[in-house]
Amino acid sequence: MTKLKIFGLLLIAALLGSCDGKPPLDNPARGTIVIAADESFRPLVTQLTSAYSGIYPDAHFKVIYKPEQEAINLMLKDSARMAFTTRLLTANEKAVLNQRKIVGASTKLATDGVALIINQTNTDSLMTIDELKQVFTGKIKQWSQLKGGNQSGPITLVFDNNNSSNLEFVLHKFEIKNVTGLRIFTAKSNREVIDFVRQNPSALGFIGVNWISDGDEPLTAELSKDLRVVGISPKTNPTERADYFQPFQEDLGMQRYPLRRPVYALSREAHPGLAGGLVNYVIRDAGSLIIYKLGLWPSVPYNREVNLRK
Template sequence: MFKKIAALTLSALAVLTISALGAGVSGRLVIKGSDTMLPLANQWAEDFQKKNPRATISVTGGGSGVGITALINGTCDIATSSRPIEPKEVAAARSRNFVPKEFPVAIDGIAVVVHPSNPIKSLTVDQVRDIYTGKITNWSQLGVKAGRIVAVGRDTSSGTYKFFQEDVLKGAKYRADMISLPSTNAIATTVSQDKGAIGYIGIAYAKSFAKKVKVLPISFGKGKPAIYPSDNAIRSRQYPISRSLFCYTRGNPTGLAKAFLDFVMSPEGQAGVRKVGYVPIK
């Protein structure tokens, strides 16, 4: 009799333990923003939901600016951004009675890519700037035979567009004939199909297109070593075009948003950063 009661008790405890472990957090979380961070946010959402099956997470891109606007308007819980939030966006948030909370969550290197057939071996930051501002229009000006340069970049809603303009172009305007595309994937695809093209994409996309585009080492200037965007070079910021990737919330996060960001910064969440192809923040 006692053995039967003990067995039933143990069974009940086992059920309670399994229920407690499987419960996790619940609710619906909306994440929106950076196209660069889209595969990363999807990876985090997938891994988080495995641990918290009662949580529903919606992840969409559209661009960093789109995500931050959605956060300000209250239509998303977390905005992903490949650039720091701008003062005017903080002011807009304050007008809605909150201050955005910033979370650096990963590190990225913006890879400069060309068609695999292009014989160019490397570029300086100045040369990249001159290409994208229109001072250099033909590959022959750089000593190689690849014809007319077709500059490809993102659209104005993109955080990468703005970061590249500020960090590489030093605030100068993009060349008028640049092909502006709505996604990083579209840039990589275009460069892979056009022998004269050059583009800029997040390192995770460069890795996924490894056999279709050629990643160029970049140097800080003439006479300085050209650095390939390896994980170590990006982490140490030796690679010239490195940056942090961010998540933003409406003030200090609570509930499901806090649980998600705690997961993002955990060893498991940072392992997801490496899995996707970016560089862990810690």
């Protein structure tokens, strides 16, 4: 068979393939995919996807923000290509992908923290991890019961959603099975948690720290106004201010902040596509700089080469 005939057959096969009615597959530089993400990661995911689309104008992301379990379910049902979460898939969730002969992928992108926020008028901004556990077991119900507490009134715990990663993380950490009897209020988003705490001096809010940790973002300054971030000590009986840590970059990276958690990108992508391109951008390219900028701790630091000249 001559080279001309071979080329002709390949051309015909390509034409037939393009006319089979199926849309072309996306690739790392082009296409449109749906991403599901826990709402507490909205600032992080927004900046990562926006930066990636700025490099590749033909890459488009439709992001759906849901409580973590719903975000994972969207990915399992093939309603989303990937999900940003605080945990890996369970055995039952992996089985869903296995039944469809899909090899899922998981990549740790960063270390995040659940930030505890209080009203600016509340000066009880230090708490031990043991005290926080007692709040969730119902042993501590009043601000005045905290060590050195000078705020009166009951403690109102404020979360963004009944199924949020923030709430699930805290309940899992303290092995809490039943929240009946706890004074818990749920808002619709992390931003509404911030607004509620700003208006209620007795509130103790729980949010993803990336909402208030980007020092260069005007929105961060707006959201942080009239709030205090609680310092938490892993010690039962701390003796000095240095025993308390906040959920910001250094204390997250050095694993000093007790309520730190991972950020994962879970994917069901079956070809070298846009989801893989985004993950590679985060862990192998300048995406880690965005994580730094947001005050989180990237899993893979961005390597900077500096040339010194005499």
